[in-house]
Amino acid sequence: MANPSEFEDYFALFQIKPQFxxxxxxxxxxxxxxxxQVHPDLHAGGSDAEKRVSMQMATLANTAYRTLAHPIQRGLYICAQQGIDPQLETNTTMPTAFLMQQMEWRETLDEVRDDPMKLDKLLDEVEASKQSFLKEVEVAIDAAQDFKLASEKLRALLFIDKFSQELEDAIAA
Known part of the structure; x- marks a missing residue:
């Protein structure tokens, strides 16, 4: 069984092409x-060291899968692998147009909170914006290899994703 430290690259762990x-x-x-190959149940009869490595590898595989399966997390991971820090906690600057769109969506949500059809329409608009940003990230990473631009788009996507969740909660309510 492999050593977990050999697989700092999640793409290498799964033997898939590193791309967005x-x-x-x-x-x-x-x-x-x-x-x-690594599930702890398969190594229950092994030594303590083998059991520990098995557990570490299974945990690594779970973490890698969750990261790569989620587009925003995958993009942030790729940027980090390229040495780009998106400064999620410290850099809150966004283009004015993006901020205006966010404010408009929030105002619309407040106005239509009790109208399921209008909430669905707003959700469609937000999801279309999210898909557009995801496509921009894909182009920035896979085609242009512009990881700085990708990280900026990913920071914006985090805002959109958070609002999308609030909107889905409002629809559920």
Whole structure:
């Protein structure tokens, strides 16, 4: 069994191409393949060291899978691998147009909170914006290899994702 420190690169762990655009089925298949090799139940009869390594590898595989399966987390991971810090906690500057859009969405949410059809329409608009930003991240990472631009788009996506969750909560209520 491999040593967890050998797999600092999640893409290498799953033997998939390091890029933003992800084939979810390929990722799922690779994850299951790794789990079949490292799952702690398969090493229950091994030494304490083997059990520990098995548990570490299974944990690493779970973390890697969750990171790569989520587009925003995958993008942030790729940027980090390229030495780009998106400064999520310290850099709150955003383009004025983006901030205005966020304010407009929030105002609309407040106005239509009790109208399911209008909430669905707002959700469609937010999801379209999210998909557009994801495409921009894909181009920035996979085509242009502009990881700084990608990190800026990913920071914006975090705002959109958070608002999208609030909107889905309002729809559920």
């Amino acid at each position: 655009k992800m084939d979810r089925q390929a990722l799922e298949s690779a994850y299951l393949t790794v789990q079949k």
